Amino acid sequence: MEPLDRYRPIIDDFEAFTDACERPLPSAVRVNSIKATVERVRTALTEADIAYDPVDWHDGLFVLPEDSPGANWPYFHGWIHGQEEVSVIPATVLDPQPGERVWDACAAPGSKTTQLAALMDDTGEVVATDNNLGRISALRTNTERLGATTVAVTHEDGRNHSLKPFGGEGYDRALVDVPCSCEGTIRKNPDTLEDWTLSHVEGISGVQKGILKRAVEVTEPGGTVVYSTCTFAPEENEAVLDYVLGEVDCEIVEYDLPLDHAPGITEWQDETYDPSVTNAKRIYPHHNDTGGFFCAKLEVPAE
Amino acid sequence: MSDQSTVFTRLPETDDEREDPERATREEVLDFWTERFGVPPETFDGYTFWERGAGKLWLYQGSPPSPVDIEGLGMTVLRTRQEHWKPTLEAVQRFGEHASKNVIHLDEDAARAFVAGEDQELDWDGDWGYLVVTHDLAGEAEPVGVGLYVYGELRSQVPKGRRREV
Numbered sequence: 001m002e003p004l005d006r007y008r009p010i011i012d013d014f015e016a017f018t019d020a021c022e023r024p025l026p027s028a029v030r031v032n033s034i035k036a037t038v039e040r041v042r043t044a045l046t047e048a049d050i051a052y053d054p055v056d057w058h059d060g061l062f063v064l065p066e067d068s069p070g071a072n073w074p075y076f077h078g079w080i081h082g083q084e085e086v087s088v089i090p091a092t093v094l095d096p097q098p099g100e101r102v103w104d105a106c107a108a109p110g111s112k113t114t115q116l117a118a119l120m121d122d123t124g125e126v127v128a129t130d131n132n133l134g135r136i137s138a139l140r141t142n143t144e145r146l147g148a149t150t151v152a153v154t155h156e157d158g159r160n161h162s163l164k165p166f167g168g169e170g171y172d173r174a175l176v177d178v179p180c181s182c183e184g185t186i187r188k189n190p191d192t193l194e195d196w197t198l199s200h201v202e203g204i205s206g207v208q209k210g211i212l213k214r215a216v217e218v219t220e221p222g223g224t225v226v227y228s229t230c231t232f233a234p235e236e237n238e239a240v241l242d243y244v245l246g247e248v249d250c251e252i253v254e255y256d257l258p259l260d261h262a263p264g265i266t267e268w269q270d271e272t273y274d275p276s277v278t279n280a281k282r283i284y285p286h287h288n289d290t291g292g293f294f295c296a297k298l299e300v301p302a303e
Numbered sequence: 304m305s306d307q308s309t310v311f312t313r314l315p316e317t318d319d320e321r322e323d324p325e326r327a328t329r330e331e332v333l334d335f336w337t338e339r340f341g342v343p344p345e346t347f348d349g350y351t352f353w354e355r356g357a358g359k360l361w362l363y364q365g366s367p368p369s370p371v372d373i374e375g376l377g378m379t380v381l382r383t384r385q386e387h388w389k390p391t392l393e394a395v396q397r398f399g400e401h402a403s404k405n406v407i408h409l410d411e412d413a414a415r416a417f418v419a420g421e422d423q424e425l426d427w428d429g430d431w432g433y434l435v436v437t438h439d440l441a442g443e444a445e446p447v448g449v450g451l452y453v454y455g456e457l458r459s460q461v462p463k464g465r466r467r468e469v
Binding site for chain 2: 035036040041043044047048070071072073074075076077078122123124125128133136139140141143144145147148149150151152153154155165166167
């Protein structure tokens with residue numbers, strides 16, 4: 001927990017925060033609307049004798065207090081997918097529409113990719129990029145099991161994403177859920193902070209900046225980009241947004257989120273950030289009894 | 304030079320447009336689903352078909368320029384370039400609800416054995432060969448995978464990595 005002490009100045013009720021970080025997080029599943037309805041998933045879970053609790057802000061999510069998703073009928077049929085509550089946020093904020101073209105910049109293992117496809121009624125096109133072939137294999141397995149027919153997978157560094165395979169066309173929207181120091185996943189992976197170093201945080205921040213910048217570049221005027229991490233480090237959150245505001249034409253906009261959260265911060269240690277980063281949202285584990293998360297919505301100005 | 308195994312080539316519409324004599328055409332793919340399983344051809348309206356490597360067909364919604372060298376394009380749908388074309392489990396789960404023949408319905412115990420990868424002796428009056436396998440889930444018959452029926456036996460074709468003890 002020690003690395004988290006650095007956040008004492010920015011987190012209200014720090015004791016509640018650290019207490020929440022020490023509590024394990026139950027499994028959650030997302031209904032895959034490409035293959036099933038919420039109602040049929042309820043029936044199938046009941047038939048399989050699996051206890052499930054609803055999630056008040058999202059009717060396609062269930063918490064499984066006693067089970068992990070995996071060896072049951074609705075899972076085998078691709079009706080459900082194991083996905084943590086906060087991990088469902090960025091695709092809902094991006095709000096892709098049927099028939100659109102969307103880029104998922106850091107896609108593996110594909111939870112959010114397949115959620116994007118489902119939100120688009122599996123129409124249009126989701127280009128899913130990852131730089132790791134092993135993780136791409138997991139992404140492929142998930143898109144197959146969930147029955148998504150609109151996902152194209154590319155193996156490349158998101159910072160250098162090429163539009164060539166698709167004839168040079170840009171995107172209506174982009175999801176930038178970057179690799180990060182994962183501090184917010186501590187309730188699922190208690191050893192996640194064991195290898196924490198400031199130099200890793202600072203190093204990965206450079207990668208995040210490059211990927212977000214590329215996403216803004218390949219999004220058409222009037223389009224939307226969502227940036228998210230599962231970490232608390234301002235170096236990987238507000239600092240990345242602040243950098244991209246200075247590099248490419250975009251703005252950070254307000255959005256609604258039916259979960260308790262804190263605004264993005266404009267000061268961290270010796271740094272100050274653009275005031276619009278307060279439109280981003282910080283979700284702490286003690287807010288909603290979830291994992292930790294950060295999510296910002298950006299718009300590319302219309303021409 | 305790119306690795307041919309990662310290149311997707313769009314299927315020609317019909318025989319007239321075919322350059323590689325071994326490559327399936329879209330027409331043949333639709334005929335296969337209709338003749339073998341009674342799946343109406345319009346089920347695949349709006350989808351494009353692609354071949355990657357030798358014989359493995361994929362189905363996708365977009366139409367990027369062909370050939371395209373990427374890691375995945377929609378979902379795998381059918382294995383061709385062999386005597387008996389073989390549908391994938393994923394295609395059957397997604398489109399098998401439209402099948403009206405060569406569909407075998409299993410009871411709960413047999414369905415569990417099937418997804419665990421077990422072969423089982425079963426009565427079946429229809430054709431030998433690849434069948435759509437269904438079972439009851441949430442009040443309806445749901446396609447769950449592909450079985451190969453030969454010699455009085457339904458052989459589970461569930462890929463090793465997909466087998467589960469449900």
